[in-house]
Amino acid sequence: MALNCIFFGLGVVGQDAARALLDYGVTISGAYSRTSHVGEDLGTVIGRAPLGVTVEPVTAFEARPEIADVAIFCTTNAFDELLGDAMACAEAGINVLSIAGNALYPWTFQPEVAERLDKAAKRGNATILGCGYQDGVMVHLTGTATSMTTDLTRIEMDCFSDFSRLGESSTERLGLGMAPEAFPVEESVSSAADATRPASTMGQVLDALCDYLGLGRAELSYYLGPVVAEAVTPNPFNGEEIAPGHIIGMEEVVTATTPEGIALVGRLTAKLFADGESEYYACRFGGAAPYELRLTPAYGLEWTTGCLVNRVADMPAAPAGLITVVDLPAPRFRGVAGPR
Structure with missing residues (x-):
């Protein structure tokens, strides 16, 4: 890919994405961080030879036209935080990719923020897109798997994730x-008529999936609660042990029924894993001949990185404004052939 990128955030996904994009032939001309790695060479940070790109504090960033083709944000899950440097990038004509979970399908979540970002991107003739694991797996792969039936009555998704891999700040x-x-x-x-949905990762996934499948907007029911330990569980962040019956994670369950009568359930369990547990994604499709799509083991962080990196090539030709993954074809591997 003959593109130039700048990076915001150098956590696990940010560093993995930087390595992958360099391997894809992308130029990285700038990197910004709130605290970590400031003053270090980006190449050293990601375990490569020095690149001559010094990681700068985000407070030093100034958006200017033509300094990059794409700005990649691996900094936050909060959609409204894109109103800062991300919006400035878009207004300056720099396309923006974010892994913020709440940026996947934000028009039903924070419509006023979405409108501000959309107008800024259109003024700059740039694109803002939220992507990641949800894009490639929960929307496009799951949506494609519905092509195998003519009698769809139910979609039930289970995402089982290891929180210890996300880092203590998460x-x-x-x-x-x-x-x-x-x-x-x-x-x-x-x-279905509500202008604003609650903040919900799985809620945005279900809204996006309904859109992708051409289904009407659904009523959504939400539950967010704790997951407790069944046995003594080590806390990798402080070295202490968590006793049975105490919190080791969270579970989000969102249910929906579309106007067409199709039931959807999205369940996200994110917790500290016990020995022998591994990440997985499973999706069950109901109808006259029910079937299941199961990806195991899953690699949530790696899949987020992959979807992010492989979306970069889509950005220059994408429509201007704040768009969603439903507005683009499914992401695909770009490492050999590059954009076509």
Whole structure:
């Protein structure tokens, strides 16, 4: 890919994506971080030879036209944080890719923020897109798997993820090791007519999947609650042990029924794993001849990196504005042939 990228955020996904893009022939001309690796050479940070690109603090960034083709944001899960440097990039004509889970299908989640980002991107004739694991697996792969039936009544997704791989900053608000009463359980219902949905990873996945399949907007029911340990579980972040009955993660369950009568269920379990557990993604399709799609073991971080990297080639020709993964073809491997 004969493209030039700049990076924001150099955690696990950011570093993996930088290595992959360099292997794809992409130029990386800038890298920015809130705290970690500031002042270091990007090549050294990612375990490669020095690149002559020094990691700078995000406060030093100034968006200017033509400094990059694509700005990659691996910094946050919060959609409204894109109103900062990401919006400035888009307004300057730089396409933006973000792995923020809440940027996957944001028009039903924070429509006012979405409109601001959309207008800024259109002013700059640039594209803003949220992508990652959900793009390649939960929307496009799951949607394609429905092509094998003419009698679809139900889609039920299970995503089982290892929280310890995400890093301590991603889990600090979960109350690991605390009693389950300390976790604020959330339950709500969002009607099809609601302009604003609750913040929900699986809710956005179901909205995007319905759109991809051409189904009507569904009423969604949400549940977010704790997962507790069944046995003593080591906490990899502080070296302590979590006693049985105490928090080791969270579970989000979203259910929907479309106007066409198709039921959808999305279940995300993210927790500290016990010995012998591994990540997986499973999707069951109901109808006259039910079947199951199962990916095991799953590699959530690696798949997020792969979908992010392979989306870069789609950005220059993508429509201007804030778009969703439904507006683009399914992501595919770009490492050999490059964009076509």
